[in-house]
Amino acid sequence: MESAVRLPILIQGSKSTRPEEEKMPKWAMVIDLDKCTGCQACIVACKAENNVPHGSPEEQRRRRDIYWNKIIAVTRGRYPKVQTELIPMPCMQCDHPPCVTVCPARATYRREDGIVIQNYRRCIGCKYCMVACPYGARSFNFRKQDEMEYHRPDLPPDPGSREVWPFPVRTQGVVEKCTFCFHRIDRGIREGKRIGVEVLPACVEACPSCAMAFGDLDDPQSPVSIAFGSRTAFRLREELKTNPKVIYLPR
Amino acid sequence: MERGESSNMNRRTFLKLSALTGAAVGLHQITPPSSVVSVSHPPRKKHGAFEEKWVPTSCLGCSGRCAIKVRVVNGRAVKIVGNPFSLLSDGKVCPRAHVGLQILYDPERIGSPLKRSNREKGRGIDPQWSPISWDQALKEIKDRLRSLREIHKPHQLLMLHGLNSKSTEDMLFRFGEAFGTPNIVSGDGLDGEAEKTGNWMADGHHEFSAYDFDRTQYLLLFGADLLESGRPLSRLLRKWGKIRRERPSRVKIVMVHPRYSVTSAKSDEWIPIFPGTEGTLAMGMAYVILQEKLYDKAFIERWTAGFENYKKVVFRFPLEQVSTITGIPSYTIQRLAREFAMTKPAIAIGGKGAYALPEGSYHGYAIRCLNGLVGSIDIPGGLLYQEKPNYKTIPPVAEDQIAKKGRKRPLIQLGGSERFPFARSVTNQVPESILKDIPYSIEMAIGFNCNFMMTAPSTKRWEEAMKKVPFYIHLSPFVSEMALYADILLPTTTYLEEWGYEHSSPGAGFAEMRIKQPVVQPYGEAKSSTDILLMLAKRLGGSVEKSFTSLGEGHEGFVKLRTSSLMDWKGLLEKGVWVGPEYQYKKYDRIFNTPSKRFEFSSGNLETLIAKSGKRGERQREDRHRYDAVRFLGEKESYPFVLHPYQPLMAFEHGSQNYPWAQEIYLPLQGTGWDTPVEINSETARRLGIREGDEIWVESPFSKIKARAKCSEGLQPEVIAIPSGQGHYAYGRWQKGIGVNPNELIGVDFDGISGQASYFNTRVKVYKA
Secondary structure, eight states: OOSSSSOOOOOOTTOOOOOOHHHOEEEEEEEEEOOOOOOOOOHHHHHHHHOOOOOOHHHHHHTTTOSSSEEEEEEETTTTEEEEEEEEEEOOOOSSOOHHHTTTTTEEEETTTTTTOOTTTOOOOOOOHHHHHTTTOEOOOOOGGGGOOOOOOOSSSGGGGGGOOOOOOOOTTSOOOOOTHHHHHHHHHHTTTBBTTOOOOOOHHHTOOOOOEEEETTTTTTTHHHHHHOOBBOOOOGOOOOOOOEEEOOO | OOOHHHHHHHHHHHHHHHHHHHIIIIISOOOOOOOOOOOOOOOOOOSSSEEEEEEEEEOEEEEEEHOEEEEETTTTEEEEEETTTOOOTTTTTOHHHHHHHHTTHHHHHHHOOOEEOOOOOOTTTTOOOOEEOHHHHHHHHHHHHHHHHHHHOGEEEEEESSSSSSHHHHHHHHHHHHHTTEEEEETTTTTTTHHHHOOOOHSSSOOOOOOOOOSSSSEEEEOOTTTTTSSSHHHHHHHHHHHHHSSSSOOEEEOOOSSSOOHHHHHHHHHEEOTOHHHHHHHHHHHHHHHTTOOHHHHHHEEOOHHHHHHHTTTTTTTHHHHHHOOHHHHOOOOHHHHHSSSSSSSEEHHHHHHSSSSSSHHHHHHHHHHHHTOOOOSSSSSEEEOOOOOOOOOOOOOOHHHHHHTTSSOTTTTTTSSSEEEESOOGHHHHHHHHHHHSOOEEEESSSHHHHSSSSSHHHHHHHHOOOEEEEEEEOOOOTTTGGOOOEBOOOTTTTTTTEEEOOSSSSSOEEEEEOOOSOTTTTOBBBHHHHHHHHHHHHHHHHHHTTSSEEEEHHHHHHTTTTSSHHHHHHOOEEEOOOOOOOOOHHHOOSTSSSSSSSSSSHHHHHHHHHHHHHHHHHHHHHOSSSOOOOOOOOOOOOOEEEOOOTOSSSSSSSOOHHHHHBTTTTTOOOSSSEEEEEEEHHHHHTTTTOEEEEOOOOOOOOEEEEEEESBBBBBEEEEEOSOOSSSSSSTTTTOOOOOGGGGGOBTTTTTTOOOHHHHHEEEEEO
């Protein structure tokens, strides 16, 4: 069977201290909640980029619709002193990802550059990772194989031509999640482009208020490091020690 | 062009600078990432042949009409991004632009002209469409049109238009003129006429305002949902990010609004206000500013007129009274007024909720005057006057006697008549006029991509009226609600398949024009509205045909001709955007189109019109400055709540909502899509025994609808809010039967001056179903 997504094959848990590994970047994202307008351009751009199937009223009712990135609203207070925070929630790409720990099939793993990837070919659909994820970043694909393209007649007819921008073919019965648009990053590196400046994940690229920054957290000159250092930052559910690499700047 | 490059340079330098100085100076910002798209390289030819291109064109998700670039692979549009050459929004686009793919590839678009077989019309009645050829369709339309001209009654043709390209608009106005009908009705009367008229009363510009967000220091929003229904949306989203954290000082934003909207949530302060009293609040703030002498004396002395008179009016609204009317404590009003007047430059912006009211123009005028009071007129960081691109002028139409006589007939929308002496566009008057033959009967109507049946208040009247029109032709890519009433339905292209030129609704100040070019082949036999008009004109012959002969070859030729005064054609096709000269501030000696040639606190423009219009105008003179009470429809005793219909960001303005990407994230604050929950203050709900998720009836004196209740902490207790944009019943697997349309509940009322339809003055009651 043709592979669902062409995933780069990486050796997990390799502890070698080769010199190249020291140079391995640490991809991270900073989301400035003061600049964010809650417009959801990131959500739609992600769906378009990654061929994430759209939901339906029925699926939303049963909470079965798939999002790799979703804005959640957290409301506190009572009228008239009310405060709602709209928070974009991609996968947090934890340094200590609970999903990886619990996966019995080793289908999900952490790349050396810190991106947590789901290998659809190994996934057995047990959903342990979904339970383990403290951020609800993972979705299970309930969709039938015959709805593969999910009413996306805009996709090029010849799957071969999708190579140029890998609209992944979907797989039923597996868990899927945000990839930090690793396909863009990997291609960018191959082509010698500056990641975080010239090459961005689809959500960051689409953000009209420029509330999101992406790049190498180990590089002090990267946009993401500059944003991170600009003011107090926080990460979601810090107490769980998952060390997320999606960092928020408060209002 | 040069401007674009220099701006890019600035951005680069800025990037470098912030990288260098970031740590030392502590710039509190994220530097905007470069707008370079990540895949601009030639594709690898590994998996067979494929063709890839990026086509610059223009979006039409709203009247912002942003410049976009579309990635086309093997003849399919697969991705939409912003065009970095556009300075309006620094090359950024709003989420609606991305959904363009689903507009283009809507599975239920129509591919050929359709003719109705069922002569009966109405909601829920199957028109029994049968496909016909373009030749046959155009012949039938032409015969009808020609016979109208033969009996010297071209004015009995009604042309309705919704959201169309600027080029299509220009073309259809020309067609109306050449044909001889004065009845070309746009959706303006549903949208912003009151705001425009308020502006016109102050400075003579019957237009929305542009705002210099880049340099402002304070934003006071009177119900202006900038982040949802504001326009041009992409600019507002981009600038919001900019003014928050990309400048040394962070701009404070205060939102006065009955509803805790996304914009309220993102503002620094949300101040709930009783609906419809935004103009009163503006007067109360003016009271504080005048009393404490915080106004801009230099500007007022040199460049304004009627200040003494204005003072008298304002002092009729002492703080305590304003506080009672608006429900805002007087110390809050005082504080806001001081902040607004002392933080310079500051901008006050009103939203539809403040204007779409019976006295909307005056409310608009009050907010405009507040800006004048602090001198935020045409200064860096203040209000700007939008410049327009100078398209090449085209020869005047070849009118014959029939057309000339027809054009002189009174308008069926009654603008300029006894009923609406000052109005220019009274869209919502059209159904009454059709039903009662005021001032004459309508024999034939053509609708261009409009869907007033969903968007206008009191939707039932539109259904009755369209039923009565003997022959209706609808142009649209899909079977919208209005299309259900068509005798002939012509399939048009979406904005990604046609030629055109566009410029934004006011926003940036400087002029900017975008080209629109087909990125893919049109679906089926769909044709652009402009091409259809050209074909009709040709078939009609005579002076109508003559009016269109010297406009270039077809639609493309027309666009080429009109834009030739701005930029060379090849460059335009490649770049997609033309940017006008840098904006000049403080053009006080020539910017005010008022009798005194100054900014007028006491409107000379209105006085002139009142003087001209005699008796009817006198009532307006008395009505003036009626800020003490809003005229509501329905008695407070039996209908205790005020209905607040609002437009979420993901609502499209072209008459369809059949786009799952938009539908599933329709209401971010509620965390739901595919629905229109009725928002009700949680305390009020508790009092009424309504719980979250209950089915409830919302009943106005005119109609009632059933929906699910959503208890909210972010709502003024006397308000019931329902999102608009849903409740479609005509077509579409992703929209049909989803949600309700609050416009069904709203009664018919107008702003007396501008003819703007009132949306926010209907009272309702709610009870469990």
